[in-house]
Amino acid sequence: MTMRTRRERERAERARLIVTAARDLAEAEGWDAVTTRRLSAEIGYSQPVLYSHFRGKGAIMTAVALEGSEELTAALRAATAAAGGAYGRPAAVGGAYTDFGRRRPALYDAMFTHLVDLPFATPEAPAPLRAAFAELRRAVEPVAHEDDDPALLTETFWAGLHGLVTLTRSGRLPPEAHESRLALLVGRLAPRDRAG
Amino acid sequence: MTMRTRRERERAERARLIVTAARDLAEAEGWDAVTTRRLSAEIGYSQPVLYSHFRGKGAIMTAVALEGSEELTAALRAATAAAGGAYGRPAAVGGAYTDFGRRRPALYDAMFTHLVDLPFATPEAPAPLRAAFAELRRAVEPVAHEDDDPALLTETFWAGLHGLVTLTRSGRLPPEAHESRLALLVGRLAPRDRAG
DNA sequence: GCTGGATTCTAGCAACGCTAGCCACACTGT
DNA sequence: ACAGTGTGGCTAGCGTTGCTAGAATCCAGC
Known part of the structure; x- marks a missing residue:
């Protein structure tokens, strides 16, 4: 139970991390610079992690x-x-x-x-x-x-x-x-x- | 002389062909469908031909x-x-x-x-x-x-x-x-x- | 300590814009 | 008419994109 909620909280935190990174990168260098590779490097995970949180780049935007x-x-x-x-x-x-x-x-x-x-x-x-x-x-x-x-x-x-x-x-x-x-x-x- | 102008006229015609094809394709299926491969197939030439007329896709647009x-x-x-x-x-x-x-x-x-x-x-x-x-x-x-x-x-x-x-x-x-x-x-x- | 299930990574696909380098054709000069 | 020259198109490929399948890894529960 508390295990489950901790996992979920970690997931939610990472989702926010992704959104924040996308936003910062877009504000700094424009949306063209926001690629899935760049974004995954920014958050310290590999690309597929993005897709376990969001349906695709559009959903992140x-x-x-x-x-x-x-x-x-x-x-x-x-x-x-x-x-x-x-x-x-x-x-x-x-x-x-x-x-x-x-x-x-x-x-x-x-x-x-x-x-x-x-x-x-x-x-x-x-x-x-x-x-x-x-x-x-x-x-x-x-x-x-x-x-x-x-x-x-x-x-x-x-x-x-x-x-x-x-x-x-x-x-x-x-x-x-x-x-x-x-x-x-x-x-x-x-x-x-x-x-x- | 008239040779040279004929060549140039042919080139100009093909340039128009490219622009028209790009425009029609964009109107029909949106700009996302206008790729250099698709466009070159539409005009019956290979991709590099596009670049002998225009600097790139942006110039065509x-x-x-x-x-x-x-x-x-x-x-x-x-x-x-x-x-x-x-x-x-x-x-x-x-x-x-x-x-x-x-x-x-x-x-x-x-x-x-x-x-x-x-x-x-x-x-x-x-x-x-x-x-x-x-x-x-x-x-x-x-x-x-x-x-x-x-x-x-x-x-x-x-x-x-x-x-x-x-x-x-x-x-x-x-x-x-x-x-x-x-x-x-x-x-x-x-x-x-x-x-x- | 081991096993099963979830999770993350490596590797790769198809498509993109664009370009290098070969080849074939067309024009020029004899 | 024919050889030489040069222009112009094509094949093939590079690097990048968004996205995904399958291998590998980690971690909870017995």
Whole structure:
């Protein structure tokens, strides 16, 4: 019994070790550098060990993505809390979101560009992702027009943020004007002078 | 002389053959199916032939992306022309853009998500990409507020469209409400009742 | 101390992008 | 018309990828 739980705890610890190593390696050198050989060397085991914990490389990336979405949720929550009134929240949350995308590119990619089997703003999305979306909505909803659908507005706002993050980071938009574009997006979708 | 030009014409034709095959294969089965072996079999030559025309797989994808951007430009131009007045153009162009992303996913990915060495809304972008961006701007600029920077507004509008396309297509946004989100984005960034 | 079962490692498969080096064909000059 | 030359395509293979089968090893229980 206690034997069994110890084994299971060791297994769980090693699973976390794998996820952490994958995440660190991805953040340091990009996802291309995260190969099963490299990863197994990093954790001090051979490749097949990875497959006794995860179905494959994709499952490891999914685990990293879920871990990352908790961090994103925390960052958005902190930004919401730090923002003075309700009208400053959309800007604060938008800034926190794009900052996250810039400072944690590997996490962001794992969450929103690489994996296709992770829905987000839908009921069947995993809990950590739903939490991040809920945090976005919590900031946007209070300043929505009364004839706006809050879910729709949040989704559109999110799409704008996502576009800014990916296009800027891939060099398709000049980075200097990022703040101006963000301000424009926030000002139009969640303006300070519109809420009732 | 005419000999030399014939050779060159044959080479150019084969280069086009490669690009077309890559594009068709990508549209039919996704970019993962576009391997150098598969592609060479498709055109009836061996792999090294590909490398006598293009530096590598990435260069082939770049060629496909440039071809695709000409089509996008044409689609946006047609939408602009079909839209009645200046105030209907942003909606028309936005619809044409997201339609393109939905109907030509492989082209869209080659242009805007896969390749990193293809800037877009910057001076050093290739001509076909600049043309597509100019078409977006042509639709947005007339309805811009007088204290708006048209370039900035176009970039932000584009980011919104890009977010809608990628997030919807990857299943992260529910597809049913796409039109509503698009209308919301257009209505806020390029409203009918705002231009002077 | 031995045995049985779980667990980890070694070795290898198929497929990937890409390249070296041979060979055959096509053009050039006599 | 024919020999020499050089361009261009093909065969074969390198190093790497994700993933897996089967051998080897370790450890609990008798």
